[in-house]
Amino acid sequence: MARLMVIAGGSWQCPIVKTAKEMGHYVVCTNLYEDSPAFKFADASVVINVLDKEGNLKVAEEYKPDAVLTEQTDIAVPTVAYVAEQCGLKGIGSDVAGRFTNKFRMREYASSAGIPMPKYRLCHSVDEAADFLSDMETCIIKPIDSQSSRGIHIVKTRDEIAEYFDDCVQYSNADRAILIEEFIDGTEFTVDGVKTGSEYVVTAISQKDHYEYNPSVANRLVFTHHNDRYDYDSLRSENTRLIAAMGLPFGLTHTEYKYRDGKFYLIETAARGGGTKISSDITKLVSGIDCNRLYLNMLTGGSEEIIRGSKHDCAVLGFFDFKPGTITDIKGVEEALKQPGVHDIKLEVKVGDTLMQAQDDRSRCGYYILFADSLKELCDRERRLKETVKVITK
Ligand SMILES: Nc1ncnc2c1ncn2[C@@H]1O[C@H](COP(=O)(O)OP(=O)(O)O)[C@@H](O)[C@H]1O
Numbered sequence: 001m002a003r004l005m006v007i008a009g010g011s012w013q014c015p016i017v018k019t020a021k022e023m024g025h026y027v028v029c030t031n032l033y034e035d036s037p038a039f040k041f042a043d044a045s046v047v048i049n050v051l052d053k054e055g056n057l058k059v060a061e062e063y064k065p066d067a068v069l070t071e072q073t074d075i076a077v078p079t080v081a082y083v084a085e086q087c088g089l090k091g092i093g094s095d096v097a098g099r100f101t102n103k104f105r106m107r108e109y110a111s112s113a114g115i116p117m118p119k120y121r122l123c124h125s126v127d128e129a130a131d132f133l134s135d136m137e138t139c140i141i142k143p144i145d146s147q148s149s150r151g152i153h154i155v156k157t158r159d160e161i162a163e164y165f166d167d168c169v170q171y172s173n174a175d176r177a178i179l180i181e182e183f184i185d186g187t188e189f190t191v192d193g194v195k196t197g198s199e200y201v202v203t204a205i206s207q208k209d210h211y212e213y214n215p216s217v218a219n220r221l222v223f224t225h226h227n228d229r230y231d232y233d234s235l236r237s238e239n240t241r242l243i244a245a246m247g248l249p250f251g252l253t254h255t256e257y258k259y260r261d262g263k264f265y266l267i268e269t270a271a272r273g274g275g276t277k278i279s280s281d282i283t284k285l286v287s288g289i290d291c292n293r294l295y296l297n298m299l300t301g302g303s304e305e306i307i308r309g310s311k312h313d314c315a316v317l318g319f320f321d322f323k324p325g326t327i328t329d330i331k332g333v334e335e336a337l338k339q340p341g342v343h344d345i346k347l348e349v350k351v352g353d354t355l356m357q358a359q360d361d362r363s364r365c366g367y368y369i370l371f372a373d374s375l376k377e378l379c380d381r382e383r384r385l386k387e388t389v390k391v392i393t394k
Pocket residue numbers: 118140142146147148149150152181182183184185188216256258267268
């Protein structure tokens with residue numbers, strides 16, 4: 001048994017805390033809110049902002065953990081690295097943590113390794129950004145170190161940059177600056193992987209679909225080993241080169257790409273697992289590797305051997321899309337959970353709630369995870385699940 005300090009305690013951190021407990025470890029979890037979902041699975045909890053490095057260090061000094069970690073949130077990655085450094089524990093180091101969370105540094109590192117990426121510039125003013133835009137039709141502005149699409153805007157004119165600059169820069173922490181990038185119009189992909197001391201393995205690749213009414217919110221990620229239209233072998237090797245260039249010593253990775261004109265362009269890469277149970281459940285379904293256990297083993301001096309169990313050909317992470325209105329009835333969840341290939345269903349709404357169309361990743365009303373051994377079987381299972389789960393609105 002080891003003593004673990006888990007920084008961040010939202011819903012998506014529950015799986016890593018539960019796995020740590022199943023493995024027999026003691027867990028102290030820190031997060032900003034008293035009713036943080038992961039607290040109820042931990043042995044102890046401390047209410048503190050995950051961004052507060054010194055505060056989290058004090059917690060570590062009190063609890064004396066053998067390892068400190070986070071699994072699902074970028075903003076905790078630099079705090080974990082700092083606490084580990086100060087306490088002499090295994091970690092990725094503050095410099096590497098900065099590379100993975102500061103989007104400008106990420107671009108500088110990855111471009112030096114020859115990874116295709118959009119043209120970009122670090123800007124401290126509207127004028128600088130407008131100068132960059134003058135060579136291009138469409139750009140995107142983003143804070144240098146935020147997450148969950150906060151402060152991100154597509155811009156086509158100087159006026160639009162002026163309109164959104166302040167909203168964007170308010171989410172930048174490291175510097176009063178923003179990143180402006182060429183807008184890549186193309187299909188999106190996610191690539192998850194795990195790095196041990198000796199090797200890096202890509203565990204899952206997905207192609208993303210988006211809601212028709214809101215193309216910036218994903219409604220479906222289809223995980224397969226091969227894709228008839230896109231060369232996944234080259235994507236795997238590009239991602240492996242990227243992670244080597246970033247210098248990650250160990251841990252989980254989640255990277256986003258967009259494909260245009262024969263190239264996979266890097267959007268961003270993170271030193272953590274993919275959200276909505278990608279790293280805890282989906283990577284295991286399609287690769288046979290239990291990434292979270294392996295990650296905990298790496299932190300606690302256990303075996304780093306990559307053990308591959310049985311795996312499936314494909315999986316889908318889908319987000320429900322019901323007719324907007326007030327919910328009068330919810331049917332079929334229990335029944336659908338018994339259908340073959342249904343791994344998980346979660347509806348985050350109840351009778352009486354008002355449903356709206358998804359505005360961002362957080363306003364989606366629920367998800368499902370399915371697996372199968374052919375794409376046809378996956379689509380059949382998905383159709384059956386959608387016929388079974390009904391949310392009636394008026
Ligand atoms: N250069 C770009 N071209 C096209 N789309 C982009 C670009 N950069 C970001 N996006 C889109 O915006 C989303 C959020 O941007 P990202 O850099 O991943 O920030 P965040 O950390 O907030 O997730 C991406 O998932 C992608 O859909």
